[in-house]
Amino acid sequence: MTTPAPAEEHQIPKINRDLLAPLVTTHWSYFLLVGALACLVAAGAGAWSYQFRTGIGRTNLHPPVFWGVYIASFIFWVGASHSGTFISGVLRLTKAEWRRPITRIAELMTSISLMIATLFVFYHLGRVWRWYYLIPYPNQREIWPNFRSPLMWDAMAVFTYATASTIYLYLPLIPDFALMRDRIEGWRKPLYRALSLGWQGTQQQWQVLETAMRIITPLIVMVMVSVHSIVGWDFGVSLVPAWHSTIFAPYFVVGAVHSGVGLVVIGMYVLRKIYHLEDYIGREHFDKMGKLLLLTTLGLAYLYFAELLTIWYGNIPDHRWVVDALLTGAFAGPFWFMVGCIYVIPLITLTLPAFRHWPLGVMFIGLLINIGMYIERVLLIVPPLAYPRLPFNWDSYAPSWVEMTIVVGSLALAVLLYVLAVKFVPIISIWEEKEGLVHGGRQQ
């Protein structure tokens, strides 16, 4: 067996101390943040209840634009959920040592993003109290779900992904729960005891856990690819001009990873700053994440160009209308802003090694990418719907205040859940950090 040097051993108590600190000490500003977020969430809940009571007509959805910011947000959040699986799954598969301090941050984002994404499906449903009509069970109304509908594939895929990613978040947490069971007193202790499943740290338990993770990691990476492919097919298999394209599935997957990695960078920066995790999340981590972002930027730009070029060269009028509206028409402003946010600025900045070592700068790029990707999701949905094949029907769409309030409230809910989770689970996997120290040769 590899044996650690005694010097490394002495850092293990420090790891425990540092990484458990966020769970046991709370600054007053934390409560202020929770309060502010709760207010925003309450505003969103109020808007939803208003829409609930008065009907889906409170949105600005109308023919021909029957999908709006709710569906755009659904796609955005499902995309954001690719953060955890990509960072954690792919990096675990490739045994990248530098993944260790980032995996938990990303996996938490995955689970929370999927919860928020699911909410958006419900916002979008009219008469949402009858949502269970969608569940396949033998019923007296003789309504059976139509599995040939892509929306059914979607429901299946998102359910599978949500279940799998929650399990994937939980597995590496088990040893940490055991540690907290032994170290943290108070109301959380019984919860930790239940969640740690009687973990002792025997070699057999480690072996079982590592085997399970070895099995689940490649599976969940495949599920990740399938989920956003299916969301892409929601559009691709329709006959709407500018949606009916084979490129949508890979384009969606790469786009999802793009915004997901951007989101992780934001999380890394904020958590590192607040909890002084500079010893764990170093500049080299931002450098590596910057390189990943550069990769997704280039991949996405390539796919986007291929898509637009095909439509432009094909010159089918009803497809051209949509592209013209994007490039020079009514949607040109947000379109070029989006191009700047997700392609041009990341490409210019992240190619510079010095920039990639600047955490604030990389975080800023992550923020830009996410703003840009949200606009991209809206632009993906609205222009093709607003320019249907018969021009008499052309129209536009802007979200109503109810829609905007719900979108903002849901963002606040995502942040709130994350902020609360930080007080319940260590944001850096403690045992994996120790493993990295002892076996992986982590640089201190």
Add this chain to the structure above:
Amino acid sequence: MADVSNDDATLVALFALSTPLKPVLEQLQRAGVPMGSIEVISPLPLQGIEMSRPPRMPLYGLTILGGLAGIGLGVFFTVGTALFYPLMTGGKPIVAPPVVGIIAFENMMLLAIVTTFVTLVLRLRVTGRPPPRDPRIDDGAVALSIDMDARAAQSAVVQTLLNEAGALKITSLLKERARPPAPVAAKQSETGIWLWLGCALATLCSLNACSQDMETQASYQSQEAPRRHSPPGSIPLQSRAAHPASPVMPADQRVAGQRVFQINCVPCHGPSGGGDGPVAGYLRDMPKNLQASHVQRRSAEDLYAVVTEGKDSMPPFRGELSAAERWAVVAYVKTLRAPDNPTGQP
């Protein structure tokens, strides 16, 4: 260095994480301690230590079984329901292979991952032993837990051996103290099993409610014999002679009729019924002048039929207005008079 003389106990020796454990384990084995009675407890997975116990539940095998079950479930969903309820949609075949593939893939992944997880949980439950857990383990130590059952003679040998290997501390846990949680845990798990069985039974019972009786219960198609009688009090639409006699039209009915008229009729027929409402100009046919004598000459039943069924461009109001409201609006229409012909005579 502790020296513990209790033979029938579990010995727990604490080592620094940097101590090479493999030689210690080999020495213990040579001293006659079977590998099966040794547990190595560590804060992180150690490399290079092979514990000889065979796994009780094969993780990989169960994952594959779960995946296969998932494929079956997906095929049941897509092929089964489609064949039970063969509904044509979107010009696709009843059993559409790409769809079967997609749903089977998602279900395969779901069940494979969930099966792996459940197996892991069960195996952790099985392998978990009562805690001789020293807080120093998490701060970077490794514990060797040796079950000294029926090895009384070797206790001293083992302790010497552990001390020589550099144990920081050796403690002995009495069997009585170390063992008790086991029966309790067994009892708990028994309760748990009953609880699960109860839940499963309740779920099965509730499935009973998912009946298909709408398919099999008596029903009639529109032209199917025997013809059913109309509900009592129904008015045949086609035979006007069968209309009930025009009811008496008291003044308050006219007032109610005026209200209904102003809401529903004014847009086309105008506030005074002259056929000059604000919408009239946009219509293909001009709305009727209700003050005209040929309208006023018609019977209340006729006007009622027009309001109910509609006429030419005028839509039927049977859905919007109740019978009483329609009679009321007829009563009001009968009072409409052109200003220059107050008696309504032609």
